[in-house]
Amino acid sequence: MNFDYTPKVQALREKLLAFFDEHIYPNEHAFYAEIAQNRQDGNAWQPTQLIEELKQKARNAGLWNLFLPDSVRGAGLSNLEYAPLCEIMGRVPWAPEVFNCNAPDTGNMETIERYGSEENKREWLEPLLQGHIRSAFLMTEPEVASSDATNIQTSIVRDGDYYVINGHKWWSSGAGDPRCKIYIVMGKTDPDAPRHQQQSMILVPADATGITVRRPLSVFGYDDAPHGHMEITLENVRVPAANMLLGEGRGFEIAQGRLGPGRIHHCMRLIGLAERALELMCKRSLQRVAFGKPVAMQGVTQERIAEARCMIEQARLLTLKTAYMMDTVGNKSARGEIAMIKVVAPNMACQVIDWAIQAHGAGGISDDFPLAYAYASARTLRFADGPDEVHRNAIAKLELARYMEPGAAARVETPVTRV
Structure with a gap:
């Protein structure tokens, strides 16, 4: 590499x-x-x-x-x-x-x-x-544990040349922006099909009759305007059958293709956010004096700065390895690395930003500095595109599969999850 x-x-x-x-x-x-x-x-x-x-x-x-x-x-x-x-x-x-x-x-x-x-x-x-319009992805639902995407209950039913959609979604990121004109909606086209062939994805215009944006959800008190994470209901929403992506029952296939790049992009951005936090931590701790010497000269601060640098470099290398594998062997073969970096990067960023906040004193939790919002953003990414626990389970199953009989190992699945 x-x-x-x-x-x-x-x-x-x-x-x-x-x-x-x-x-x-x-x-x-x-x-x-x-x-x-x-x-x-x-x-x-x-x-x-x-x-x-x-x-x-x-x-x-x-x-x-x-x-x-x-x-x-x-x-x-x-x-x-x-x-x-x-x-x-x-x-x-x-x-x-x-x-x-x-x-x-x-x-x-x-x-x-x-x-x-x-x-x-x-x-x-x-x-x-x-850049003329924006979009949202509607997968997560409040009534079920969406970390298991097979739980999703939104129905997508064929009616002649149309599909009729009924469901309740939330954490629909980007749907608060008035320029948001198109949703990608995940729901069930056949509840009786095999478990991973029940779901489909379909394009739904944001202004379709029957769509109601109920409210914005706050993230640690931030409304994330004008982006927004919205709660949305779809009641007898009719869209042309041509809006179905790839075909009925192929929602999980699409999700695996979509979430691989989405997850690694989040991790790439988190590394940048952690780098910025470390930079601010170093500059601020050199400026502030406590107990007779700069905060940067305090042993605990130096320990944290050193550890932050190690953690960032480790996360960056794993991200680059994952990107390399996605390019050379494809998203499916890189699914273990994608899961690993999705655990490592958000946890790393949360820790580095937390240390940077401590080095800033009380100002670190105010909006005078960018760290409080940065922490809120990083913490959400331990849920978005799948919670830590689901990714850890996937990593463990892939690791255990190395020691199983070939038939049993072939049955190990990587779950599709978002929030």
């Missing part, structure tokens, strides 16, 4: 780093101030003018749609090449949207690109790639 940057990636890294220095870091407080003003004006959900202005600058700089491996619609980068760029974008939680590389849109675009019809791509993928 060779993790050296290609000349193309090195040039893009330099552009991204310069863009952050010029446009992202100086506008961190301005972004949240604009949302606060929108909230005060009675509409926290309207898109920020700052983001829209920065998007055009990013496009002009050639920093747009850097994901989508193996596609002529993207930048032509592999997962391994995209990793260091995604890491930089993750240093500020709202920054990925500036480059049209934000969740859940990247995962949804990859899904439509891989599994949608040409008409689906024309109607929904192209506007998403242009």
Whole structure:
């Protein structure tokens, strides 16, 4: 495995780093101030003018749609090449949207690109790639433990040239944005089919009759406006049969294809977030004096700084290995590594950010610094795209399969899960 940057990636890294220095870091407080003003004006959900202005600058700089491996619609980068760029974008939680590389849109675009019809791509993928609209992924449900996706109860029933959808979803990330025009909905088309052939995924326009956005869900007190994580009901929602992705009963197949890249993108961004936290921790601890010497000279601080550096480097190497395997042997063969990094990266980031908060003193839990929101964001990712416990079970089963009889080992499954 060779993790050296290609000349193309090195040039893009330099552009991204310069863009952050010029446009992202100086506008961190301005972004949240604009949302606060929108909230005060009675509409926290309207898109920020700052983001829209920065998007055009990013496009002009050639920093747009850097994901989508193996596609002529993207930048032509592999997962391994995209990793260091995604890491930089993750240093500020709202920054990925500036480059049209934000969740859940990247995962949804990859899904439509891989599994949608040409008409689906024309109607929904192209506007998403242009940044004209946004999207949401509706999988998780409040009535069941969605960590086991076979529990999902939303029904998708064929009626002539249409499907009729009824269900109750929540944690529908991105659905609060008024530009969100398309949902990818996972539900059951055949409850009597074999366990992993009951589910399907279908494209549902956000303005379809019967859809009600009930409320935004807060995350540690943050509403994540204008992105939002919404609770949604679908009551007799009718969509054309052509909106079915890949075919009935193939929802798990699509989910495995979608969640692999989605999970590793989260991990890439988390490494960037942890790097930023460590940087802020070092700078702040050098500035503050306690008990007669800088906080940075206190033994406990140095212990944490050293441990943070070790943890970040370990997580980065595992992420790069996973990206390399996804590129060379495919997502299915890399499922163990994908599960491992999805456990390692969020836990690592939570710990590093927590130490950085401690080094900042009480200011660390305020919004004067970006750490409190960073921690809230990182902590959610121990649930999103599957909780730690499910991924650990999958890792253990793959490990045990190495010592089982061949027939028994072949039956070991990797679960599909989101929240």
